[in-house]
Amino acid sequence: xxxxxxxxxxxxxxxxxHPETVETEAQQYWAEAKCFEVGExxxxxxxxxxxxxxYPSGKLHMGHVRVLTISDVIARYQRMQGKHxxxxxxxxxxxMPAENAAIRNKVPPAKWxxxxxxEMRSQMDRLGYAYxxxxxxxxxxxxxxxxxxxxxxxxxxxxxVYRKNSIVNWDPVDQxxxxxxxxxxxxxxxxxxxxxxxxxxxxxxxxTAYADELLDELDRMPGWPDSVKTxxxxxxxxxxxxxxTFDVAGEEEPLTVFTTRPDTLFGVTYMAVAAxxxxxxxxxxxxxxxAAFVAECKQMDAAExxxxxMEKKGMPLGISVIHPLTGDEVPxxxxxxxxxxxxxxxxxxxxxxxxxxxxxxxKHGLPIRQVIAPADGSDIDIDEAxxxxxxxxxxxxxxxxxxxxxxxxxxxxxxxxxxxxRRTVNYRLRxxxxxxxxxxxxxxxIIYCDDCDxxxxxxxxxxxxxxxxxxxxxxxxxxxxxxEFVNVECPNCGKDARRETDTLDTFVESSWYFARYACPDNDxxxxxxxxxxxxxxxxYTGGIEHAILHLLYxxxxxxxxxxxxxxxxxxxxxxxxxxxxxxxxxxxxxxxKGNVVxxxxxxxxxxxxxxxxxxxxxxxxxxxLEWSDExxxxxxxxxxxxWNAVQAHLDAGPVGRLDVAALxxxxxxxxxxxHQSIAKISDDLGRRYTFNTAIxxxxxxxxxxxxxxxxxxxxxxxxxxxxxxxxxMLSPMVPHICHALWAALGHETALVDVRWPxxxxxALETDLxxxxxxxxxxxxxxxxxxxxxxxxxxxxxxxxxxxxxxxVAGKEVRKTIVVPGRLVNIVV
RNA sequence: GCCGGGGUGGCGGAACUGGUAGACGCGCCGGAUUCAAAAUCCGGUUUCCGAAAGGAAGUGAGGGUUCGAUUCCCUCCUCCGGCACCA
Numbered sequence: 001x002x003x004x005x006x007x008x009x010x011x012x013x014x015x016x017x018h019p020e021t022v023e024t025e026a027q028q029y030w031a032e033a034k035c036f037e038v039g040e041x042x043x044x045x046x047x048x049x050x051x052x053x054x055y056p057s058g059k060l061h062m063g064h065v066r067v068l069t070i071s072d073v074i075a076r077y078q079r080m081q082g083k084h085x086x087x088x089x090x091x092x093x094x095x096m097p098a099e100n101a102a103i104r105n106k107v108p109p110a111k112w113x114x115x116x117x118x119e120m121r122s123q124m125d126r127l128g129y130a131y132x133x134x135x136x137x138x139x140x141x142x143x144x145x146x147x148x149x150x151x152x153x154x155x156x157x158x159x160x161v162y163r164k165n166s167i168v169n170w171d172p173v174d175q176x177x178x179x180x181x182x183x184x185x186x187x188x189x190x191x192x193x194x195x196x197x198x199x200x201x202x203x204x205x206x207x208t209a210y211a212d213e214l215l216d217e218l219d220r221m222p223g224w225p226d227s228v229k230t231x232x233x234x235x236x237x238x239x240x241x242x243x244x245t246f247d248v249a250g251e252e253e254p255l256t257v258f259t260t261r262p263d264t265l266f267g268v269t270y271m272a273v274a275a276x277x278x279x280x281x282x283x284x285x286x287x288x289x290x291a292a293f294v295a296e297c298k299q300m301d302a303a304e305x306x307x308x309x310m311e312k313k314g315m316p317l318g319i320s321v322i323h324p325l326t327g328d329e330v331p332x333x334x335x336x337x338x339x340x341x342x343x344x345x346x347x348x349x350x351x352x353x354x355x356x357x358x359x360x361x362x363k364h365g366l367p368i369r370q371v372i373a374p375a376d377g378s379d380i381d382i383d384e385a386x387x388x389x390x391x392x393x394x395x396x397x398x399x400x401x402x403x404x405x406x407x408x409x410x411x412x413x414x415x416x417x418x419x420x421x422r423r424t425v426n427y428r429l430r431x432x433x434x435x436x437x438x439x440x441x442x443x444x445x446i447i448y449c450d451d452c453d454x455x456x457x458x459x460x461x462x463x464x465x466x467x468x469x470x471x472x473x474x475x476x477x478x479x480x481x482x483x484e485f486v487n488v489e490c491p492n493c494g495k496d497a498r499r500e501t502d503t504l505d506t507f508v509e510s511s512w513y514f515a516r517y518a519c520p521d522n523d524x525x526x527x528x529x530x531x532x533x534x535x536x537x538x539x540y541t542g543g544i545e546h547a548i549l550h551l552l553y554x555x556x557x558x559x560x561x562x563x564x565x566x567x568x569x570x571x572x573x574x575x576x577x578x579x580x581x582x583x584x585x586x587x588x589x590x591x592x593k594g595n596v597v598x599x600x601x602x603x604x605x606x607x608x609x610x611x612x613x614x615x616x617x618x619x620x621x622x623x624x625l626e627w628s629d630e631x632x633x634x635x636x637x638x639x640x641x642x643w644n645a646v647q648a649h650l651d652a653g654p655v656g657r658l659d660v661a662a663l664x665x666x667x668x669x670x671x672x673x674x675h676q677s678i679a680k681i682s683d684d685l686g687r688r689y690t691f692n693t694a695i696x697x698x699x700x701x702x703x704x705x706x707x708x709x710x711x712x713x714x715x716x717x718x719x720x721x722x723x724x725x726x727x728x729m730l731s732p733m734v735p736h737i738c739h740a741l742w743a744a745l746g747h748e749t750a751l752v753d754v755r756w757p758x759x760x761x762x763a764l765e766t767d768l769x770x771x772x773x774x775x776x777x778x779x780x781x782x783x784x785x786x787x788x789x790x791x792x793x794x795x796x797x798x799x800x801x802x803x804x805x806x807x808v809a810g811k812e813v814r815k816t817i818v819v820p821g822r823l824v825n826i827v828v
Numbered sequence: 829g830c831c832g833g834g835g836u837g838g839c840g841g842a843a844c845u846g847g848u849a850g851a852c853g854c855g856c857c858g859g860a861u862u863c864a865a866a867a868u869c870c871g872g873u874u875u876c877c878g879a880a881a882g883g884a885a886g887u888g889a890g891g892g893u894u895c896g897a898u899u900c901c902c903u904c905c906u907c908c909g910g911c912a913c914c915a
Contacts (some may be wrong), residue, residue: 014912015879027835052915053913054915055914057915078905095914096913096914096915097914097915103830109862138880168913169913178912178913178915179911180913180914181914182913182914228832228833228835230831230832231832231833231910234830235831235911235912237831237912294880302912303911303912303913304829304830304911304912305829305910305911307829308829308911309829309830310829326849337868341912348835354829370876401842425872429912430912430914433912433913434872435913436913437913438891438913486844504878505913506913506914506915507912507913507915510915515915543833543909543915544833544907544909544910545910545914545915546915547909547910548832548848548909548910548911548912549831549910549912549915550915551913580833580834580908580909581908581909583908586907586908588908591857617840617841617852617853618840618841618853619841620841620842622833623841624908624909625834625840626839626840626841627840628839628840628854629840630839630840630855630913631840631853633852633854634853635852635853637853637868638853638867641868644868672911683844684844687844688844690842690844692840692841692842692852692853693841693842693844694854695844695852695853696851696852696853696876697851697852697854698852700851703852714884770848771900772847772848773848774895774896776895776896777895777896778896779848782848795901803881803882806882813896815895816895817847817895817896819847822847822848823848823896825847825895825896826895827895828897
């Protein structure tokens with residue numbers, strides 16, 4: 001047999017697999033040759049490969065390693081396809097964890113962040129990622145955030161940013177604004193105080209101005225997963241409906257509501273407003289019970305998930321609303337599930353034909369009226385079950401007997417003709433609130449003057465630099481206590497004025513960093529012609545948890561930059577791959593659960609290639625990956641086998657030229673396997689992104705080589721071709737070991753500059769194919785038939801199989817289905 | 829609650845366009861090597877019946893379409909992601 005067993009080969013010590021040596025040498029070569037630093041080469045096809053940049057939280061965790069490796073595999077594969085590949089890396093460096101660490105350790109957020117960046121960058125280098133570090137970005141650097149301050153000012157000038165009141169979680173004890181995740185069961189995480197909803201003025205970006213464009217373009221984005229596009233469509237939530245005004249008894253101001261179901265208007269039996277609505281406030285002033293209820297409503301956190309899952313509560317305000325068509329009075333309620341920030345803060349309730357209204361009416365004994373009947377004429381009992389389908393109007397006065405469309409149109413017409421409403425489009429999408437009452441973020445470039453109101457900082461005064469050397473207590477933003485920061489002259493009138501101390505949402509930084517990687521050093525413009533060369537990103541990789549917010553904000557910002565003349569592109573990311581989480585024992589790795597696996601330890605023990613290989617082999621990228629220590633050992637074993645197989649082949653001496661015409665059957669079989677594998681793995685890596693099956697196919701090919709016992713000249717030549725193919729095809733996943741083995745196989749050119757292997761179609765040809773034979777859909781036998789046999793011949797051969805005969809004998813063959821090259825199904 | 833995704837051997841997963849369910853790997857069992865162990869190599873491994881040949885069942889549960897369903901449709905269970913201040 002072929003000698004691949006280390007025991008028998010007695011290899012010198014120097015040829016054993018030592019990952020650390022191999023990896024250090026490869027990494028040194030890449031660094032010294034500057035293999036991954038790229039300029040703009042218009043003669044080559046560019047490929048921009050990008051991973052969502054990490055938050056510098058301290059050390060890399062397995063989730064990072066997974067997504068970084070996925071992106072690296074794609075980058076390296078595309079390079080082998082001859083593309084001009086850029087893969088940059090940087091840091092989403094502003095954010096809350098730095099403030100929390102500052103409170104805990106008495107270290108300024110900046111210092112903590114820069115230390116983490118240093119640590120994580122060295123970990124990334126140890127993993128062998130093909131990054132162009134000359135383009136590194138850290139969003140907390142003024143050179144970076146000055147340009148988003150600049151864009152903010154441009155948007156201000158265009159009316160794309162504006163200020164309005166909105167609700168935050170207020171911790172009355174710590175006197176600070178809390179993030180949703182800092183509110184636990186309605187209480188502050190540190191103070192344990194009951195959180196209040198408080199309205200404060202905040203800055204908003206008008207993403208709704210682009211709502212239709214963001215929605216429509218989704219239909220022309222084939223490189224994005226359908227699931228993400230569907231989530232974004234639903235998030236934008238475009239609905240066509242009617243705005244209707246209802247008079248309120250004893251009030252000047254009418255109540256405006258939006259509905260997509262004006263056909264159900266005659267079924268309105270009550271109305272409801274949010275606790276913050278002026279009518280609720282007014283009633284609260286006169287009625288202690290209402291006041292208590294309104295106060296209770298304000299004492300819950302602002303997250304939609306909380307509001308949707310909590311008990312639906314409400315209370316009549318003692319105010320009547322006049323039904324515009326019947327003139328009937330219906331009661332006005334205040335309800336905890338109506339949101340002031342969504343639509344008009346008021347809703348009309350049709351309990352007969354809306355699930356939530358029906359349950360609320362049942363609970364509070366409000367009347368339920370049927371005004372829609374099923375289109376098929378069947379009877380329903382509206383007291384027993386709600387009916388939400390579209391149907392035919394009944395009990396609707398002059399509007400009876402109409403289908404949805406007719407009823408919608410005639411009622412909408414009436415409101416428009418009487419000046420009491422209008423057809424309108426409503427979006428679930430709300431404008432983006434970007435103000436954060438926090439220190440560790442990019443300062444909002446606004447100055448408040450008593451005379452001139454909010455004035456943007458003049459362009460020439462940018463950046464507004466965040467002071468980095470601060471004492472951080474956790475009680476409000478330290479910026480308020482820095483007079484040199486706060487006290488400024490009004491750029492308009494020169495009077496004493498105050499600087500804005502709120503900072504920008506960190507999603508702002510991550511909404512344009514991808515374009516800045518093209519020109520990170522430009523200090524006179526946000527973007528330049530290099531961005532035009534590299535954008536859009538050809539392959540973007542990141543967690544599915546960003547399916548909506550980050551990806552939608554980035555699509556919005558790309559359009560803002562386009563309309564500012566900075567880019568010709570509307571969409572930032574041509575292809576999107578969303579990777580799953582890394583789990584251990586079925587749960588997300590987290591410090592709380594104590595199930596964290598540190599990549600560092602594994603790299604020290606097995607090397608970076610083993611860690612990379614396991615990550616890519618254990619699951620396809622979109623799926624959650626279950627961690628397994630045994631699986632890692634298996635990957636290490638495979639790499640040792642791989643190494644030893646190549647070494648054993650080399651030890652047997654030089655290899656002659658492959659003469660395809662001189663091969664015997666078994667040599668042809670191995671060569672067919674080689675080229676089948678090249679075809680499959682190319683497809684897995686280039687189209688399907690199923691790295692797990694690509695690795696499995698490489699293992700199969702290596703197993704075939706190991707089992708192949710043929711020391712003849714042609715036997716060794718066929719083995720040589722197979723081993724070279726495996727080395728090339730595994731190299732995107734395990735670049736270090738392949739770098740070393742490629743050189744050992746006698747090549748002068750470093751693997752990183754070698755092209756991907758090509759399929760020799762003639763090697764795939766075969767004379768006989770195996771066909772599966774079924775009887776009534778059950779597997780009963782296999783037959784070997786000529787590859788070019790016609791269906792009749794295949795059918796007859798199938799019928800002749802002895803075991804097939806056992807099930808067919810004495811019965812009439814009713815039908816024979818032949819799937820060429822695959823199977824025959826005989827139906828009796 | 830709403831939106832999106834998943835559920836296949838003891839475990840991770842494969843089956844790409846409706847056509848052989850379980851590739852590849854882990855684990856386990858048996859064997860070789862070893863004084864012994866580790867490491868390594870060889871063989872086996874969905875479950876049940878059977879000495880074997882072979883047969884029956886089987887992809888979260890139930891139903892449907894089809895010559896044929898892990899794949900398509902309906903109902904349900906369950907786990908995960910998001911829900912606008914975690915990033």
